[in-house]
Amino acid sequence: MKKDFIYNEIADNIASKIKTGVLQAGERLASVRILSREHGISINTAKRVFLELEAQSLVQSRPQSGYFVSPLPYLKLPLPQASQPLPTANITEPNELIDSVYSNMGNKELTLLSIGVPSGNLLPLAKLKKEVVLATRALKEGGTEYEPLQGNVKLRRMIAARSLAWEGHLKESDVVTTAGCMNALTLCLMALTKPGDTVAMESPCYPGILQLALSLRLKVLEVATDPVKGVNLDALKALLPQINVCLLVPNFNTPLGYCMPDDQKKAVVMLLEKHDIPLIEDDTYGDLYFGTERPKCCKSFDTKGNVLYCGSVSKTLAPGYRVGWVAPGKYKEQIMRLKMIHALSSTSVINEAVGNFLMTGRYENHLRHLRKTLQENYQRYALAIAEFFPVGTKISRPQGGLALWVEFPEGIDTATLYNYAMKKQISIAPGRMFTLQEQFHNCMRLCIGLPWTDDLRLTLKQIGNLAKWMVAKA
Amino acid sequence: MKKDFIYNEIADNIASKIKTGVLQAGERLASVRILSREHGISINTAKRVFLELEAQSLVQSRPQSGYFVSPLPYLKLPLPQASQPLPTANITEPNELIDSVYSNMGNKELTLLSIGVPSGNLLPLAKLKKEVVLATRALKEGGTEYEPLQGNVKLRRMIAARSLAWEGHLKESDVVTTAGCMNALTLCLMALTKPGDTVAMESPCYPGILQLALSLRLKVLEVATDPVKGVNLDALKALLPQINVCLLVPNFNTPLGYCMPDDQKKAVVMLLEKHDIPLIEDDTYGDLYFGTERPKCCKSFDTKGNVLYCGSVSKTLAPGYRVGWVAPGKYKEQIMRLKMIHALSSTSVINEAVGNFLMTGRYENHLRHLRKTLQENYQRYALAIAEFFPVGTKISRPQGGLALWVEFPEGIDTATLYNYAMKKQISIAPGRMFTLQEQFHNCMRLCIGLPWTDDLRLTLKQIGNLAKWMVAKA
Known part of the structure; x- marks a missing residue:
């Protein structure tokens, strides 16, 4: 496991240098022997690094000469x-x-x-099916009964446990389950705004979020956004006086796919907190990082409970399950009340199945x-x-x-x-x-x-x- | 089956006479022999009628004397x-x-x-569990995929088929599935109102509906309601100028449990149609009639598509499944758009399981x-x-x-x-x-x-x- 980690890390590191142009097309890479010595890894592990890079079309081997950076036209x-x-x-x-x-x-x-x-x-269908079957049989009333209002406790516990990876330090009592991430965003916007209020979003933005805001009769301010670093802080700052709430997708936002750098995440959290503007964070894509590390979230930098952290398994496991959640910080009471009114309960058996699946470690795999x-x-x-x-x-x-x-x-x-x-x-x-x-x-x-x-x-x-x-x- | 029906019908008929006081406490009932002759049924069937009434504590047998109406203190x-x-x-x-x-x-x-x-x-847990397991295995992607926007077609077909019993004549294309009946009511109110509008409801009214209206920033007008006949038409008429939309639960409304008479249902539909006020009808309890016949709905009298008919299996089959629907009449386009924005999809596997269950005839049983x-x-x-x-x-x-x-x-x-x-x-x-x-x-x-x-x-x-x-x- 440890070895696997090192080999991936080295490969990712080289890949990143190629993609950012630090290593240029045609450039010769260090030999297997040198790589092995530099990183204190075995020859075989070093070979695996190159095979991995070759599989990604990032390097090419030339007989008797070693590995060279591929020409990457894109x-x-x-x-x-x-x-x-x-x-x-x-x-x-x-x-x-x-x-x-x-x-x-x-x-x-x-x-x-x-x-x-x-x-x-691309989904672990057989294992998921098995979990649904097991949960259906295991639940005393087969999932026909309402869940507790806050949601399935195993699922909430696993969401909390997984938040350690991005330094979220959530407790299970911080989490409220919802019918997918869009439902979480709906509850958040309903809790925090009244019709005529203004919500700031990245531009371009997922159409579902734009439509959701309009359906709640909110005004939408689209904020200038960089395709690599995310929302432009100066642009956001200039709009602050008009804004009641901010909704961002800082990790692998659709459609642009950027990951907002940590210092910017922290700066956004501080800025909005200072102006008493709640931040709704959609982290649905957060587990789908191409690098070696799970990125942090805005919520990671939230000390005052001003960030409402939303997620789901719709992009990683099962769109049709409608399993999502929100960690609403200091707005938990309002969110619970709205969930009571608009949903009462999630679909009990599916939430139990996902809770169990997350506990197996198969999810990480x-x-x-x-x-x-x-x-x-x-x-x-x-x-x-x-x-x-x-x-x-x-x-x-x-x-x-x-x-x-x-x-x-x-x-x-x-x-x-x-x-x-x-x-x-x-x-x-x-x-x-x-x-x-x-x-x-x-x-x-x-x-x-x-x-x-x-x-x-x-x-x-x-x-x-x-x-x-x-x-x-x- | 036919025999069973007759025996139930006769028992219900006598029960109803007892409960409405047509037959008084202590009164002697026709003998088994006479009942058999009158209705052209066997002696055994006639005996079953009395055993049934006895089981309900409505009649008592006295040796050598026959059956008498029980004293029913309540x-x-x-x-x-x-x-x-x-x-x-x-x-x-x-x-x-x-x-x-x-x-x-x-x-x-x-x-x-x-x-x-x-x-x-009181629920058919074993059979429901079996349907969930079968649906999970049968669906190609195990229900991980989104459903079509309008919802599971088997479920919609069965809802349409069942509407024949109350002369609803719905087609599967008339029905949109939702996450329970409350979600259907939410979509209806969101489609038909804007904040500040006024919705009329029966009084007393299910708290969830009152809360829902307030959460959408609507004004609520509670209408005088009779504990046997339902909403008072004169009272409703007097409030019409203030009303934007009306939401009624005409069949076995919680908490009062009345069944609004057919002529009143028809009158409400005509009245609201004339004043161009949409009627949202919650028929969640409609299948739970104590008499012999499935009561009609307001939707049964709707010729202009002005009634949005909502239902669910939450009160009959499985509260925790979150399976509901709306037949939105002429407002279908708005409802579909709101479903797209707020939900996208229902929980695929559970809707498939309920659709299959309804097809088996076990539901009726x-x-x-x-x-x-x-x-x-x-x-x-x-x-x-x-x-x-x-x-x-x-x-x-x-x-x-x-x-x-x-x-x-x-x-x-x-x-x-x-x-x-x-x-x-x-x-x-x-x-x-x-x-x-x-x-x-x-x-x-x-x-x-x-x-x-x-x-x-x-x-x-x-x-x-x-x-x-x-x-x-x-």
Whole structure:
């Protein structure tokens, strides 16, 4: 286990140097022998490091010469621009587009690059099924009875235990279960706002969150956001006087996939606390990191209970289970009251099954596999994009999560591209869905949670060809 | 099957004559032979009719003389008064009382007469467990995937099929699944109102509905309600100019248990339709009728799509499953949009299991048993109340459902009685919970969904003794 950790850590470290350009394409790497000596590891472990890097297409071996950094064409693709939304609220809703894209949900005829969940092929289905069967049999009344209002105690205990990894130090009494993360966000926004209040969010932002805020008759302020570091603190600061509550997804935000640096997380927490503005943190993607370490959360820096920490297993284990939670800090009483009114209970048997599954340690094992697959997928998608998409295409550098953000050259309208792609049974998520303003028309989000196949590569090629054809036509 | 039906029908018919006083205590009934001849049934079937009535304590046999109507002391207990709420909105919330009573949920130490769900002992647990296990195994991805937005198609098909019994004529495309009935009501109120709007409800009313309306910042108008016929149409008519939406529970409303007569249902539908006021109908208790026929709903008389029909299996099958639905009539698009934003999907595997269960016909069988138990419980509760409660106590005459409403003599404050009872590990639901106004202080709701035992009878005696002691003290 320890050995496995070292080998992964070294490989990740080298991978990171390659991706950030510290090691350049074509550059020769230290030999197996030197690597072994430098890190005090066996020759075999050192070899595994290189095999791992080779599997990720990051290095190539040349006979008699050793390992060299691969030419990685996608690393030359520029980053998307930092967003610059207007500092005013609620302009226009992309309702038709959203309805159209969401109506594809569950349609087995389509390649669903538009959704934000991992494919069933990447989930531990057999083990989950077993846990549901066991829980159904073990519960005295088979889960027909209401749970205690705060939620299944095993599940809450495991959420608390897992918070140690990101220095959250939650106790089981801090956690309230919900029907998925969106339900947690709903309870938080209902508890903290009244209609007409203003909520600040990152831009681009997950459409479900934008729609949720509007359905609660809130004003939405989209904040300028950097594709690598997340929300722009100066931009947020300038908007503070207008804001009643802030909702952020600092870890592997969909669609951009950045991980907000720790110092920025801390700064946001301090800033909002100082101005007495509650922070709702959506950490649904937090366990899907591509690096070696579970990133911290804003909640990690919260000493006053001002951060309402939300999560779920919908992106890691089972979208259809509707299992989520919130650690609402000092707002626990309001959240419990709203849960009592709007839900009363979660689905007892499923929450018991997930609680048990988390206790087995299988979750950690599954996450390790899932993270590796998603990271490899990102690289494969990126290579295909570099190969097939029009000159001038930009892509995000996700550090975790399920999404890749693509910015086409100006003039390619992705709502139109969506219509063309649908004729070929491909569903993408046009950029305009991720904002209430007129921006991101030439962007789209691709889900990287599908199993990689030759067909998927051809699907990406088809999208690229459509985009090239649109460029030529224009 | 046919024979069984006839025997039940005849027994119910006689029972109804006894309960309404057409047949008086002590009166002699037709002999087995005459009954057999009159109805063209066998002697054995006729005997079963009397055995059934005897089991319900409605008749007694005297050797050599035949069957006589039992003295039914509870039928002499007067009915509670029709409510007379003020024609103004939102006065005071009984929050502390509600929090205290709801915090007892799931507490196995208490006799929970305060809750409104059937005890697990009355549910088909083994069969339900089996369906969950089968569904978990049968679904390709074990229910980890999202359902289609509108919900599980088998479940929607069965809800539609079952609507024939109350002349609802729903199609599966008319139905949207939700996480229990409260979630259906939430979606309806959110779709139809904006904060500051006014919703009219029966009085007394289920506390969860009152709380829901307040949490959506609605004004609540409580409408005068008769304990036998339901909402007073003249009172409703007088309030129409102030009302944006009406929410009624016409079948076996908790706490009063009345069944609104068909002509009144039709009149309400016409009245609200004429004034373009949508009607949200909560029919969660509709299948729990004590008579021989499934009552119609307001939705049965809706030709314009103005009635949003809501239901669930929480009161008949499994509170902890969170399976409910709405047939939103002409408001389907708004409801679907809100479901997309707030839930996305129900819990796939549980909805599949319930859909399958409803298809087996076992549900009908289970309901028959449950209805019989609840009806017998009502009579046993009523007998115990007649025996043990203070002189002047009034009780409702539920025609179905899970609740019995008790009105003590003036001066017995049931919030105080609640505190005394809790010291004896008994939880009741004080009347003040069922209103936002200052009324029903001397009332309480008792759940009749617990299995009848000698202990339960003693529990009712304890409550009666406490109440008598409070009378004596005053």
